[in-house]
Amino acid sequence: MMQQSQSEGYSPSLVGLSHDLHNAPAFSVFGCFLSLRTCLPRRPLGSAGIGSLADRASVCKHQQFPQQNWGILILADFVLLDFIGNLAPVESLTHASGRKLQPSHEIPRPMAQVPVDSDEVPELPEELNPSALPKHVAIIMDGNSRWAERRGLPASMGHEAGVRSLKEVVKLAHTWGIKVLTVFAFSTENWLRPKTEVDFLMLLFENVLKNELSILAKENVRVHCMGDLRSLPESLRNMVSTLDERTKHNTGLKFCIALSYSGRYDITNACQRLAAKVEAGEMSSSDINEAVIDEEMKTSWLGEARNPDLLIRTSGEQRLSNFLLWQIAYSELYFVDSLWPDFGFVQFKEALLAYQNRSRRFGKRK
Structure with missing residues (x-):
């Protein structure tokens, strides 16, 4: 293995591999090197460890790496901790922070090893009445970072574990006859997070959509992303467009992904479109009512099932976080303490x- 400098920095030749995201073999080698370092029982730079995105960014800054490469350096640093977890007993691993990983600290398998259709999906439990199921379930998927932090893992692994939970819920909803599943994947406010974390999430979204495209299409799942999609990176926008086109004729579960979305954005956007129609003489202001506004919302493509019957939020938090504010007027709210993974x-x-x-009751008496 190549020697590191006395300052525990990365080899310049390996750092150079981070310039080309499309150089898959080189990127894999780079990721292997960095992630092997992450599991070594020592504290890089003599610090308290680099278990978080912020800590890793500090390491990048300390080593004077070009800022435009920080995202790929941090992403590569995360990659093989997952891989190593599948080769070595969990008891034998020590996190870079110096904390021993206990058997209860599950290290998720790489996503590539967990296809959507990998496991047999259980049938609808007997205690559930198929005729009384909600047609539309919406979920605020919360708690990925806390899940990872409690296990001494980087936040990225919490997000990957969250992807595994999402795959399971999509399978269950599809098998049990739920008509619509809407998930809050990334809010407009999430753009305010550190750039390194945002860059990682954008890459994660793109890779997951790319990896699951053929399976979702095969399983007759209709997938649609809603939100301010213009703000997404071009490669992710293209992937979203491809997914929408490939599944638009599917008649099974309607899987709606809220990406760069917020309820206030949705309402504002609808009002702007209606104002433009009034200004163009296509309608008058007196024509505007709830039904007209409803047709301008991002969920209008869902037809009669556009408004969630049930909204679930994980992690124990009891707030709506600017999600589907127009659509949940009469939704049943369910808060659960479990973290999303x-x-x-x-x-x-x-x-x-x-x-x-x-x-x-929808406001009525029995």
Whole structure:
């Protein structure tokens, strides 16, 4: 293995590999090197460890790497901790922070090893009434970073574990007969997060959509992304467009991904389009009512099931976080303490059961 400098820095020749994202073999070698370093039982730079995005950014700054390369350096640093976790017993690993990884600290398998259709999906549990299921379930997927932090892992691995939970829920919703599943993947406010984290998430979204495209199309899932898609990187926009085109004729589960989305953005955007129509003489202001506004919302493509029957939020937080503000006027709200990566069959079943045990009145008396 190549020697590191006395300052524990990265080899310049390996750092050079980070310039070309499309050089897959070189990028793999670079990722292997960095992630092997991450698992060594020492503290790089004599510091408290580099378990978080912010800490890794500090390392990049200390080593005077060009700032435009920080994202790829940090991403590569995350990649093979996942790989190593599948080769070595968890008990034998020590995180860069010096903390021993205990057996309960599960290291997720790489996403490439967990295709959507890899596991047999359980049938609808007997305690659930198929005729009383919500047609539209919306989920605020919260808790990825906290899940990783509690296990001494980088935040990126929390996001990857969150992807695994999402795959399971998509499979369950599809198999159990849910008509629409909408998930809050990235809000307009999330652009304010550190650039390194945003860059990682954009790459993660693109890779997941690319890897799952053929399976989603094959399983008759209709996928559509909604939000301010113009703000996404071009490569991700192209992937979103391809996914939409490839699945637009599918008739199974409608899977709606809120990406660069917020409820206020949705309402503002709808008002702007209506104002433009009034200004162009296509309609008058007196023509505007709830039904007209409803048709301008990003969820209008969902037809009669556009408004969620059930909104689930994980992680124990009890707020809406600017999600589907127009659409959830009469939604049942369900808050669960489980962090999103821990959300699966049991938690989804319990949420649906709680929904079935409620009486929806829509403002009326029984």
